Each structure stands twice: as structure tokens, then as C-alpha cells.
Amino acid sequence: GGFYDRLVPRSESDRFWLQAYVEILLELGDAWGSHGAPTKAEQYYGCARAFAEKGSLPxxxxxxxxxxxxxxxxxxxxxxxxxxxxxxxxxxxxxxxxxxxxxxxxxxxxxxxxxxxxxxxxxxxxxxxxx
Structure with missing residues (x-):
């Protein structure tokens, strides 16, 4: 269970993977933010934004x-x-x-x-x- 299940390889398009990856980065940002680590949270939000704008799979x-x-x-x-x-x-x-x-x-x-x-x-x- 858990959102990292979305990283288990499937024969999906790059678009699917990119979307899942961005969502995971955002969720990690939320998790660190609520855990009292705003700097680390902002790193993840920044990564998510960068990938969303770039539109390519890491x-x-x-x-x-x-x-x-x-x-x-x-x-x-x-x-x-x-x-x-x-x-x-x-x-x-x-x-x-x-x-x-x-x-x-x-x-x-x-x-x-x-x-x-x-x-x-x-x-x-x-x-x-x-x-």
C-alpha cells in the first residue's frame, strides 16, 4: 500500500509516469512540511514544479x-x-x-x-x- 506503489514499473506512457512522479514529489513536500521541515518541503515542491514545467521523465x-x-x-x-x-x-x-x-x-x-x-x-x- 501507499503512493510509492505508483513507481512499480508498468507499461504506461511517459506522461503517466511523469504525473505520478510529480504527485509523489508534492506528497513528500506535504509530508516534510507537516513534519516541521519547511526547507526540505520546499525542495520537493521545487522539484515537482521543475518536472511539471519540463514535461519529461527523470x-x-x-x-x-x-x-x-x-x-x-x-x-x-x-x-x-x-x-x-x-x-x-x-x-x-x-x-x-x-x-x-x-x-x-x-x-x-x-x-x-x-x-x-x-x-x-x-x-x-x-x-x-x-x-
Whole structure:
């Protein structure tokens, strides 16, 4: 359950994916905002606006970053069942799009995100729109 189910690959058009992606970014913005992190919320709103205006689908790596940030939020909120579901969605994403990433993903996760997710090595979904 949960909105990240929309990231599980389907044979839908890019338009479908873009819309789902923008909605997810907006929902993450709302979640961080209501969790007392307005700066982080504004980053997500900015990303959502940028993608909506650009009208093109982000690379698969960006999906992973959004899922990881969502995982971080859920752990922070102590919603461990939902966090587990996010990991499950990540598995789906990696298995479907890039099987060779699955092992490195497990290593990346280390299943301990208490001090946040460091995505400096990734192409951030919209770094140029956030910074």
C-alpha cells in the first residue's frame, strides 16, 4: 500500500509516469512540511514544479532517490511497516530496470538510515532546481 506503489514499473506512457512522479514529489513536500521541515518541503515542491514545467521523465536513478528520501522520512516518523514497503518498492524498481544495481542497493542501504541518506554520489533528481 501507499503512493510509492505508483513507481512499480508498468507499461504506461511517459506522461503517466511523469504525473505520478510529480504527485509523489508534492506528497513528500506535504509530508516534510507537516513534519516541521519547511526547507526540505520546499525542495520537493521545487522539484515537482521543475518536472511539471519540463514535461519529461527523470532517469531511473531519480526514482531511487525519491524512494530513499521517503524511506528516510518514514524511519524518522517511526512508521516501520511502511518503510519496509518502500524497500520492497525499491527492490521492484531495481529488479525491473537495472538488475545489476540490486546488490549495490543492498550495500548502500545497510538498512541503517538513522543519520539520513547520503545521495551525493547520485545524479540528484533536480539538483539545479534546488540549490
Amino acid at each position: 532517469p531511473t536513478g531519480s526514482h531511487r532517490i525519491v524512494l530513499m528520501h521517503h524511506y528516510e522520512l518514514l524511519i524518522h516518523q517511526a512508521k516501520h511497516d511502511q518503510a519496509h514497503d518502500v524497500l520492497h518498492a525499491l527492490k521492484h524498481l531495481d529488479t525491473a530496470y537495472a538488475p545489476h544495481l540490486t546488490t549495490s542497493m543492498d550495500q548502500d542501504l545497510g538498512l541503517d538510515r538513522s543519520n539520513g541518506y547520503d545521495d551525493d554520489d547520485d545524479d540528484d533528481a533536480c539538483a539545479e532546481d534546488v540549490n
